[in-house]
Amino acid sequence: MHNSTPGRRTVLLGSAVSPPERSVLGVGYREYLTRVTTEALLVSGLGLADVEIGAISYNERNVPEGALAPVVCDALGLVPRPFISISQACAGGGVCADIISAYIESGRYRIGIVLGLNKPDNFDFRDAMGPIGNWTDVDYMLGFTHENYGYLRSEAYKQQYGYDDRVAARWARQCHWYARRNPLALYSQGPLPTEEELLSSTPAGYRARTATGRNLASCLVLASEDVAEELGREPLFFTVGYAHRPCYIGNHYYYTGHPLYREADMSRQPALALAARDAFERARITVDDIDLAQVHDLSSYDGMMALEAMGVVAPGQGGRFVLEGQTAIDGACPTNTDGGAIAFGHSSAGGDFASKVHENFLQLTGRAGERQVPSARTAVAQAYGTHHSLDVVSVLRRQDT
């Protein structure tokens, strides 16, 4: 784990995500990223000339170019400045953010951007996404995809704690409630799905309780705190932690490589717990400081497991927390106020982390409209990649008064 970082701290100055479009066929990925970068810089009060370093998270199968960093660096006119590309599944944005943050805190750079790209119209979804993160020799080659991993994980959670799909339906309905108040969400309009629709045992019902894919480009503008001071902006301090878990899902049982994993099974997320512990310690917060959370709910149960691993609720209590309405805007921990992967949309490698940080940015700057959590000061965002073989947790907090 990281040592605590003395001295300079990282702040989030601005962010942007692309609007909800199921298809952006007429837009190339270079333009797509350029749009969102210029928008985020405008929000931050900076320009491209101020950017000293960049990083991009993407799924390497999104684009045929094998090394995306030079391509994007060129598209943004940033040549010859340093740029990093990372393909590390849905949580890769968190790794990019951690690297840029470390550069800033080391004093080497003052201002950096973190980009994300998910544009499935560039590739064959079925074959490109099915094996992601698997140990393909013995699972994808035998017909098991990472969607199977997710489904089994949900079943394990339900079985372990005695829940049924009513809790998933309740979670999904709450996400849709938030999404109807978020113009950036994929499901920002239309009536809320009915209880009957959400509880259906058909494939349509299953999909209504799980994530919906979307295109997304994202940009976070990170800087050292003195930049915020120069701009006369209230600093929003930003911290990231991350940890890994074995890729093969059979190794999620009683893995002996770390003490915290030895009693775990698929229904518990020890890497997420380690990532949260690291992020909270370095941000100098406790779980009691959290005012709202964005979690990675590829299924509703994933969201509950995330709240448990971060310590918001005890193991096994996530379902009850949802049934009591504690994830609602007036609950103990408003959760997925952007609509989550279920109703905001699942933007995979390039967007899942950044879109959650963007929502926290809107919440902490009082720009979340009808879904605004009153007096929010500390917000966490969590994403996982390749079925929790990578877990990322970030903290965004306003300055102590």
Next chain:
Amino acid sequence: MSQFPEGVPRLESYSTIRAWRERLGRYRLRGSKCRVCGALWFPSRMGMVCPQCLQLDQEDYECARTGVVVVHELEVMGYPAMGYGELAPRHICMIRLDDGVHILSEVTDAREERVGPGTRVRMVFRKHKREETGNWMYGYKFVIEGQ
């Protein structure tokens, strides 16, 4: 066969050489055992580090071929893996083998109501699907014990 009448190019995820090289894991449940601490691993960690003791000393190990279902999913999502459309819905299970190793597999030749947590199963060797190269993919599945 693929669920599509025409060939489906899978440029990144399938390689005849890789499938051949790693066949024993799929044919015989061959994993590995750490010679230093005795930890059992599937998939095989031959040539890799043991996470328990951090030593580089693995030997081949054939996992137990019987076990028990610990988590079960009847795959009804509507988008099965390529090449498995005609076999849907499949019983996809996490299985704890009798030596403690956990593996992901399919329980085949079974009615829906007979598979669930606690079901005893044994490994069988089955034909899976034809790959785009024309090769058949073979590997393990499980059936209910005593069947």
